[in-house]
């Protein structure tokens with residue numbers, strides 16, 4: 167191919183990588199605050215050292231400078247808050263500083279503002295690290311793509327890409343779009359989206375246009391914006407606009423998650439709404455202490471200000487948001503989308519999990535293992551009808567019947583079925599050769615045709631069920647053609663994950679399945695699941711989840727979103743597996759594991775538990791500090807010391823929360839197995 171390259175502002179991979187750790191505005195803002203605060207400290211020290219040696223005006227000038235530098239950012243923030251009609255604890259600090267200054271204690275006022283702004287900027291800096299970790303996600307997608315138009319290659323902004331455009335991806339480049347691989351082979355590092363440590367092999371899709379929907383494409387044929395190409399070149403047909411890629415959606419949802427309040431945060435907010443006015447009233451009362459105690463007003467005022475600093479619940483206010491932010495950020499980097507503090511905290515405290523079976527605990531890739539024609543029926547007649555009908559279904563069982571059935575049929579021609587209709591959660595029907603054909607599980611047949619089923623067919627079905635097979639009965643017109651047996655395999659590593667969930671504190675694990683009870687029992691036994699409930703319709707699954715909620719309080723439902731969406735919606739936390747690419751699962755779930763890997767469930771559960779314990783520690787630190795400082799301030803603790811402890815505890819809770827960013831990465835079960 168003769169390719170002409172039209173240059174445009176090209177973007178090197180180094181540049182893209184750089185953006186990743188580029189600090190966000192939050193951090194650089196905090197840097198200015200930090201510098202101002204340190205300068206304030208210097209001016210303060212200068213004032214102290216020169217006091218008495220230089221004219222008093224010079225010393226006061228230095229103190230004034232220290233006040234100004236230390237107070238600027240706080241004042242600006244307070245003004246902004248007031249402007250927006252918000253009340254902020256930080257303003258109390260300014261009041262205290264102003265109070266100290268009024269008392270002629272310029273140095274002390276400056277010390278207070280210096281320490282306060284130092285603590286504040288460190289806190290902002292730390293919070294910036296957590297939110298930076300989230301915003302960095304947005305920069306994972308490159309800004310430019312190489313679009314191929316016939317033989318012409320052109321660099322275009324990714325926003326300009328249209329669906330069905332062809333983009334070329336060079337080795338080691340970041341993928342610019344969600345799309346279908348149409349040429350080239352490579353292995354792609356999908357960690358930025360799915361958190362999987364092992365690259366995924368990609369190859370061109372077989373067959374021609376129109377390609378299947380992006381959501382159901384095989385992982386080896388589809389790529390995601392933001393992932394990193396390996397050593398091969400790829401040609402990709404764009405499947406989604408830049409604003410609708412999986413990455414863009416995740417970024418949007420994580421941003422929304424940040425603003426969702428968790429139960430504990432709602433509690434601390436309520437607490438603050440009562441506590442802060444109570445503090446203000448008490449401080450007002452303390453200012454009047456000179457009326458009853460034998461002391462000058464100045465002393466009463468000083469004490470009141472010290473109590474104000476001691477009692478301001480800044481650390482409490484930041485305890486939960488900092489932990490939630492870090493937890494959500496850590497999860498996102500591990501390929502798990504957690505939609506806010508609510509799901510995170512609930513997951514951190516619940517002890518009961520319900521699992522869907524097919525595609526969640528099992529591979530979801532069944533094989534056709536048994537073909538048992540009814541007496542006098544040819545195997546090919548049975549398979550011919552089954553394949554004809556199942557071609558019209560997107561159920562995993564159907565895929566297996568078609569694939570393995572066709573293989574067994576060889577050259578035998580398969581008829582075309584019409585009027586295909588799914589019999590919700592139990593089978594499928596259609597018309598072949600002018601006669602109605604019904605395929606489905608024995609339950610369906612018992613309900614519909616109870617008396618007409620020949621004993622030979624019922625016996626064969628029972629035999630297969632006892633052997634742990636999923637059974638499909640086949641009837642064409644009035645004739646029973648026989649039964650098919652299928653088997654799905656448990657996921658590799660699923661047993662280990664179940665065991666790990668238990669060590670993380672999960673007490674009860676229930677499996678819900680539309681498959682027959684004996685298959686459900688077999689899988690449950692193989693994986694160490696406590697209870698198996700089989701033969702369920704999607705609405706039965708939802709009913710069981712509701713019943714479990716009533717007895718257990720909180721229940722998480724893990725599914726793939728195929729026939730368990732109602733159950734997931736009813737659970738305290740709905741967890742979708744393999745959500746990358748599936749917009750529906752992504753939107754509907756409270757927690758979405760982007761990778762199709764159970765190992766990530768243990769990761770996010772562990773992370774949630776850790777987050778909950780960090781939140782608990784933070785509440786102890788912040789409330790404990792207030793409980794200690796208030797009596798100390800009443801007994802004469804200097805304001806400076808009160809500020810040190812107050813700000814110290816604030817910084818401590820944030821740093822404690824940041825530890826979550828270092829929570830160990832998910833273990834890939836597939837890889838481990």
Ligand SMILES: Nc1ncnc2c1ncn2[C@@H]1O[C@H](COP(=O)(O)OP(=O)(O)OP(=O)(O)O)[C@@H](O)[C@H]1O
Nearest residue numbers: 523524559561591592593594606607679680681729
């Ligand atoms: N296309 C189909 N062909 C034959 N049988 C079907 C078909 N669709 C559903 N069934 C029958 O209905 C049952 C329930 O299907 P459903 O999709 O609800 O659950 P499932 O595939 O068993 O998965 P899970 O364990 O996740 O509930 C299947 O086990 C099967 O017996």
Ligand SMILES: [Zn+2]
Nearest residue numbers: 478480812816
């Ligand atoms: Zn504070």
